[in-house]
Amino acid sequence: MQLPSPYALASVVLRLLVPALLASCYAVRPTRGGGETRSGDQVRAYSAEDIALPAGYRIEAVATGLTFPTAIVFDDTGGLYVVESGYASGETYEVPRLLKLLGPNLFAAVAASPDSNGPWTGAVYVPGGAGKGHGSFYVAEGGHKKGGRILRVGTDGSIQPLVENLPSFGDHQTNGPALGPDGMIYFSQGTATNSGVVGEDNAEFGWLKDHPEVHDTPCQDLTLSGVNYRSQNARGGKGEVETGAFSAYGTKTAEGQIIRGEIPCNGAILRISSLGSRGKPGSNDAAVGKIELVAWGFRNPFALGFAPDGRLFAIDNGYDERGSRPIWGAGELVWEVHQGRWYGWPDYSGDKSVDHAEFTPPHGERPLRLLKKPPGPWLATQAAAGKSVPEAIPDLPPVPAAILPVHASADGMDFSTSEGFGYKGQAFVAEFGDMAPVAGKVLEPVGFKIARVDLSRGVAEDFAVNRKGAGPASRLGAQGLERPVSVRFSPDGKSLYVADFGQLMMDAKGSHPRQRTGAIWRIWKEGGK
Amino acid sequence: MRPQLRHLKPRLRQAGIVIVFVPLFLAWMAGCSGRRSEPLRGAVDVSDPQVAHGQRVYMTRCDKCHPGGDAGLGPSLNNKPLPGFMVSFQARHGLGAMPAFTAEEIPRAELDAVVAYLKTLRRNG
Numbered sequence: 119m120q121l122p123s124p125y126a127l128a129s130v131v132l133r134l135l136v137p138a139l140l141a142s143c144y145a146v147r148p149t150r151g152g153g154e155t156r157s158g159d160q161v162r163a164y165s166a167e168d169i170a171l172p173a174g175y176r177i178e179a180v181a182t183g184l185t186f187p188t189a190i191v192f193d194d195t196g197g198l199y200v201v202e203s204g205y206a207s208g209e210t211y212e213v214p215r216l217l218k219l220l221g222p223n224l225f226a227a228v229a230a231s232p233d234s235n236g237p238w239t240g241a242v243y244v245p246g247g248a249g250k251g252h253g254s255f256y257v258a259e260g261g262h263k264k265g266g267r268i269l270r271v272g273t274d275g276s277i278q279p280l281v282e283n284l285p286s287f288g289d290h291q292t293n294g295p296a297l298g299p300d301g302m303i304y305f306s307q308g309t310a311t312n313s314g315v316v317g318e319d320n321a322e323f324g325w326l327k328d329h330p331e332v333h334d335t336p337c338q339d340l341t342l343s344g345v346n347y348r349s350q351n352a353r354g355g356k357g358e359v360e361t362g363a364f365s366a367y368g369t370k371t372a373e374g375q376i377i378r379g380e381i382p383c384n385g386a387i388l389r390i391s392s393l394g395s396r397g398k399p400g401s402n403d404a405a406v407g408k409i410e411l412v413a414w415g416f417r418n419p420f421a422l423g424f425a426p427d428g429r430l431f432a433i434d435n436g437y438d439e440r441g442s443r444p445i446w447g448a449g450e451l452v453w454e455v456h457q458g459r460w461y462g463w464p465d466y467s468g469d470k471s472v473d474h475a476e477f478t479p480p481h482g483e484r485p486l487r488l489l490k491k492p493p494g495p496w497l498a499t500q501a502a503a504g505k506s507v508p509e510a511i512p513d514l515p516p517v518p519a520a521i522l523p524v525h526a527s528a529d530g531m532d533f534s535t536s537e538g539f540g541y542k543g544q545a546f547v548a549e550f551g552d553m554a555p556v557a558g559k560v561l562e563p564v565g566f567k568i569a570r571v572d573l574s575r576g577v578a579e580d581f582a583v584n585r586k587g588a589g590p591a592s593r594l595g596a597q598g599l600e601r602p603v604s605v606r607f608s609p610d611g612k613s614l615y616v617a618d619f620g621q622l623m624m625d626a627k628g629s630h631p632r633q634r635t636g637a638i639w640r641i642w643k644e645g646g647k
Numbered sequence: 648m649r650p651q652l653r654h655l656k657p658r659l660r661q662a663g664i665v666i667v668f669v670p671l672f673l674a675w676m677a678g679c680s681g682r683r684s685e686p687l688r689g690a691v692d693v694s695d696p697q698v699a700h701g702q703r704v705y706m707t708r709c710d711k712c713h714p715g716g717d718a719g720l721g722p723s724l725n726n727k728p729l730p731g732f733m734v735s736f737q738a739r740h741g742l743g744a745m746p747a748f749t750a751e752e753i754p755r756a757e758l759d760a761v762v763a764y765l766k767t768l769r770r771n772g
Binding site for chain 2: 145171449480564581
């Protein structure tokens with residue numbers, strides 16, 4: 119009898135052993151999210167040496183010690199402004215502020231929210247008619263206390279709400295804004311829930327107790343499948359309750375039930391005019407605050423950006439593995455946004471239905487569809503109402519322009535427009551980093567970096583990462599990036615500015631942000647012209 | 648029988664050594680960093696059309712759980728010296744938490760391209 123060689127034997131064993139090892143490793147390995155560390159108790163320090171970039175690029179910290187910075191804005195004189203959020207998950211409230219950078223670590227407060235209705239999630243500058251430096255800032259106010267708003271903030275510190283009462287009492291808030299080539303202010307409104315059903319996770323976040331009536335509001339009429347989810351009574355009562363989609367906690371739904379759409383709504387990109395009915399900036403007439411729906415079916419389209427060719431892109435934070443209807447393995451979706459289209463939430467991730475095995479949590483239940491049928495493009499309902507519709511739009515969501523890592527929390531985006539920086543036309547994306555274990559388990563930290571995305575090919579690559587390893591600097595014992603939340607190119611396109619939110623630790627109880635650990639970084643190309 | 652036993656023992660001993668040490672080697676590899684991206688290792692060479700195609704497919708199907716071939720929601724692929732057929736086997740059969748991808752979802756040519764991209768990524772730097 120001829121025996122096999124030891125190598126042949128080993129090969130056979132390996133073929134059996136390695137898949138077995140791979141199969142078992144996910145279940146037995148603990149979650150290792152980037153924020154799951156206690157080392158953030160130390161004072162934050164900053165070192166460009168701890169951040170790796172492609173050859174020829176440099177980085178420096180231009181401002182430190184900020185509290186929850188979320189955005190960078192330039193006015194038309196080149197002045198740099200920073201938005202401080204005034205709120206961080208973990209129910210940490212500060213005063214939202216707009217600051218002007220006067221010098222290294224030297225700021226002047228331009229405006230501060232009078233009612234701490236943060237978070238201020240972003241801002242844009244719109245030039246005014248009275249010359250340079252006389253424009254206005256348009257700020258997205260998340261509205262945790264009084265509902266979402268779009269504010270016009272003058273350079274004199276005056277604050278005027280243009281839009282109020284946006285549905286921001288749930289998980290996600292009012293985000294953006296971005297200035298369109300058409301002069302309109304585009305902003306987004308996140309959903310109240312993770313995947314359409316109010317559950318125990320919302321009680322743990324804190325808002326269900328304060329707003330028991332809150333649920334998601336669709337932008338157009340929906341017909342439900344009648345799927346309900348059981349959960350322990352999170353409002354303090356005994357036993358279990360059943361909750362259906364787009365309904366208040368503890369409210370059952372039935373097959374065929376219609377939920378009426380309205381505007382404003384959740385999971386949407388909306389817009390208002392910045393010009394007024396006479397086409398002039400700074401107008402105060404009714405045309406300025408009139409909301410128009412651009413597209414919906416998003417979850418939390420936090421990042422909005424216009425490509426150099428004028429196309430609108432949005433990055434939608436993917437589903438979490440939490441709550442009554444957890445969805446696993448849903449990436450962050452980069453969408454090219456088309457007027458009037460529905461983008462799939464709460465039944466699709468990209469162009470795939472969430473009842474595909476790919477989205478079933480390990481050892482969990484397969485998510486069921488909440489809608490009896492896709493609502494179809496919003497513009498179709500407009501056509502039925504006798505309004506003109508520019509083109510036929512498919513019912514189902516399109517293929518995303520790119521898919522970014524699950525739980526990366528891609529929250530900021532801007533486009534390179536200059537050969538002086540390089541990668542002209544590509545998107546640069548700030549990845550805030552995972553919120554494990556609350557958002558779901560990860561085997562290693564995800565995000566905490568700047569990615570470069572070639573949207574023509576759907577390819578994302580690292581651009582700025584911590585040198586010592588994956589995760590925030592506080593986890594690595596390093597002095598590099600913590601949680602990048604937004605990016606903005608300088609007016610000449612040669613420098614990329616990064617808002618780094620600062621330290622935010624995580625555990626099973628939630629998030630634990632630390633004030634005065636935020637920073638602004640600048641990245642440039644050596645010899646860039 | 649006796650001559651066969653004498654022949655068998657050293658072969659079993661050799662095989663045993665391989666079986667013990669290879670998993671240890673794999674465990675050691677798993678402890679190594681899987682980070683291969685441009686800021687740390689230089690740009691990944693995707694000049695080969697099959698590798699470039701594999702990169703695009705990888706971004707659509709795989710990168711969300713294994714960002715840049717490294718660990719994230721799923722384990723790192725860059726630090727496991729798996730032969731190509733095992734990567735294909737894993738993708739088709741979806742062992743563990745990973746879902747299976749049918750030939751309709753990832754055709755054979757695309758899967759081969761993904762394997763070519765992963766090998767390039769693993770060698771990067």
